[in-house]
Amino acid sequence: MEEVVFFHRRSATLILADLIENFELNKVSQRLYWLLKLGGIADPDGKISLDLRMTFLGKREQARSCLKRILQWNPEK
Structure with a gap:
C-alpha cells in the first residue's frame, strides 16, 4: 500500500x-x-482495515523519515 501526499508549493498547501x-x-x-x-471496518467505528494496517508493521522508521520530509516543506495550510 502506498500513501500519497500532495504539496502545492506556491500556496504552501499540503493535502x-x-x-x-x-x-x-x-x-x-x-x-x-x-x-x-473482524477487520474493524464496521459502522460506527470504521477505520483502515486490519489487513492494511498489518502492512505497516516494522516500518516505523520509514514513517518517521517521511513525516520529517513533509514537515520540512513547511506547509501553511
Whole structure:
C-alpha cells in the first residue's frame, strides 16, 4: 500500500488523504458481516482495515523519515 501526499508549493498547501472504511452492517450479507467486524471496518467505528494496517508493521522508521520530509516543506495550510 502506498500513501500519497500532495504539496502545492506556491500556496504552501499540503493535502493528505486516508482510507477509512465504515460499512453499515445492516446493509451487508451475513457472510460479510463477520468479516467486516473482524477487520474493524464496521459502522460506527470504521477505520483502515486490519489487513492494511498489518502492512505497516516494522516500518516505523520509514514513517518517521517521511513525516520529517513533509514537515520540512513547511506547509501553511
